[in-house]
Amino acid sequence: MGMFKRFQLWKINKHRTEAFSDGVFAIIVTLLVLEIKVPPLNDHTSSQELLDALVGLSPKIISWVASFFFISVMWVQHHNLFRMSEKIDYGMVWLNDIFLLFICFMPFPTALMGEYPHNRPAVLLFGLDVTIASLVQVWMYYYVAKNYLLSHYDQKNVMRNVKRSFMLAPMLLIVATAVSFVSLVLPYIIYLIVPFFFLLPFDEEKENL
Amino acid sequence: MGMFKRFQLWKINKHRTEAFSDGVFAIIVTLLVLEIKVPPLNDHTSSQELLDALVGLSPKIISWVASFFFISVMWVQHHNLFRMSEKIDYGMVWLNDIFLLFICFMPFPTALMGEYPHNRPAVLLFGLDVTIASLVQVWMYYYVAKNYLLSHYDQKNVMRNVKRSFMLAPMLLIVATAVSFVSLVLPYIIYLIVPFFFLLPFDEEKENL
């Protein structure tokens, strides 16, 4: 933590960190679709065979949509986090890199879940990756609030909100794990619903930028 | 809609939303070419065999060019939409995400149409994706006009233009579906022609940025 103290001496170009992160978000969100491969057909002109093949691709399509919205939500929160920060430091850059590591990993669990939708570890690896990414993001909010990097926000209020609101994400994913023992369809439903809880930024203050 | 009301309380960094969207557009437009694979040759040095193989790739190349121009047109319109907006809110960010979902999906119908050029559902899925993306974009124009986010534009005029000009896109694609029952070459022609109707932004006002 003494090392983290030193990090704060270094000013970082917030714009480039955002640009790098936006690039990563944009690429991950688009790479995901590459896992939905053109299905092989015996009769290239058969409508019926193609439609059946498309139905067979539905687990991959659902995995893709769930991933897309999770990453979109992460982007919105990331955007919000950086908007709340007046400046960032080296500690923040490295937390951001750890966060991006788990975002970059997303195509793998997404593909795995799409390929083996009835295999528990495949379904839960997706939830695990999202949970860790969320927790690192909570840590980033906390770090920003703790280290007085906020702009026009009440530190105590933000820290209280961070603790309260964000425990939700891991909790819902723990639920996904629990219900997976009942049926492997349930985690899918949870993965599709959870993003809606994060449509709005967690901080309720109405400020005008 | 009450939820959408709340969204408007949140200011969004327009620049980052543009950067994220530009990243997605740039990646999709480049990923498309990955579907054009190097053809296997029996005789690696045979010019004739290679040229024949390249002719065989022509449906994929046409699919790729059609996709490229559709996405370019979408980018130009997206650019125009954000230029017309003075500011954006959370509702706009989520409409934008839904729009990008259908843009991100493009490589799949493009590859499918390139692989099975004589299969109706493959040819129409491309049109369907483009139509939905267009409609979400109309909705975004409408949303911007409706919610007083415009800069230096007459709200009524924009809303009238939105309703008039943009009904065209889905209509032309409905035509593509209809003519596909006559011949599967016709939708291709329509897909290649439609982008030209959108070379210019729909709004005719001459303003100086």
Add this chain to the structure above:
Amino acid sequence: MGMFKRFQLWKINKHRTEAFSDGVFAIIVTLLVLEIKVPPLNDHTSSQELLDALVGLSPKIISWVASFFFISVMWVQHHNLFRMSEKIDYGMVWLNDIFLLFICFMPFPTALMGEYPHNRPAVLLFGLDVTIASLVQVWMYYYVAKNYLLSHYDQKNVMRNVKRSFMLAPMLLIVATAVSFVSLVLPYIIYLIVPFFFLLPFDEEKENL
């Protein structure tokens, strides 16, 4: 051309056009490496077998390096072109899209040339793509000068330079085609040398931004 006249009434956000183009350049330059695949080995721990396999990959690596520098040169010229322009219009955006179409196509001829280094059409398709991209770029320089979009540059001087300097690119590539009938090694050498002629921007005026 009357249509092009109308294009000029529309102001375009130069920054977003640059951002979109930079995204495309960055992605193409990185996608190219994906064609260099990990070679299959019989003995996974054999150094000798791996080194032999790496030597076998050399045509792909040379193709990749040639592509990388061509696209870097294109980027430098693109950067220079936009720096010389005070503003851009719709005609410019569409010329830029046509230019990017041929840049986006690059991974295909690069892979083709890497796979079939002793097949003339494969080697020449690379040259053809680069030539067309160069010619569209000349057209863009010309368009900017012709339509009074220049900033702090003498129009006549720029137009004269455009005509003189840029005829070079296609000419060198015509030479590549000619020498390919002597030996297919010669075009490779030309592809690797040509970029060096464009290390510096063509316009010799010393202005301070």
Add this chain to the structure above:
Amino acid sequence: MGMFKRFQLWKINKHRTEAFSDGVFAIIVTLLVLEIKVPPLNDHTSSQELLDALVGLSPKIISWVASFFFISVMWVQHHNLFRMSEKIDYGMVWLNDIFLLFICFMPFPTALMGEYPHNRPAVLLFGLDVTIASLVQVWMYYYVAKNYLLSHYDQKNVMRNVKRSFMLAPMLLIVATAVSFVSLVLPYIIYLIVPFFFLLPFDEEKENL
């Protein structure tokens, strides 16, 4: 070197060079994960078989994490380098392109090392690529200091620091080569540890941007 002299007459848009580089960094860091492929399973629903397959993927996952952090470190240093520069010139743009060439190559040695973790040349090619990229970056720091492109930094101090601090990178990688003759596990450990030495920018001056 006379040619390099001329390069300095040309002003370059620093922002676009950063944007292009950020794009390349973001794409490389995300492309790396594509090498971690979904493993084939005999029994699609077997948890045990999937977990075993995931353990078998561990060399690829370790390669990926090592690559991710090396590229992150390179990005942080690149960011620092451009922050220290008041302006950049053509010589800098081309050094940057050579630097990016070796960054763009990264997915290949990463995949090679992940596929053949017990093959010395595969393990060392990774180290070689990182070393060359580091050395080009040292050259860039040196170039910036030498050519009076610095902003608010003492030239002599920076040049002394460049020489001292950065010899470390190649040295540690020479060690990786040496220890690879003892055991091929040791280079992995070094690859994972080295990035931590570069968490902080090398220049100790505390300036406020």
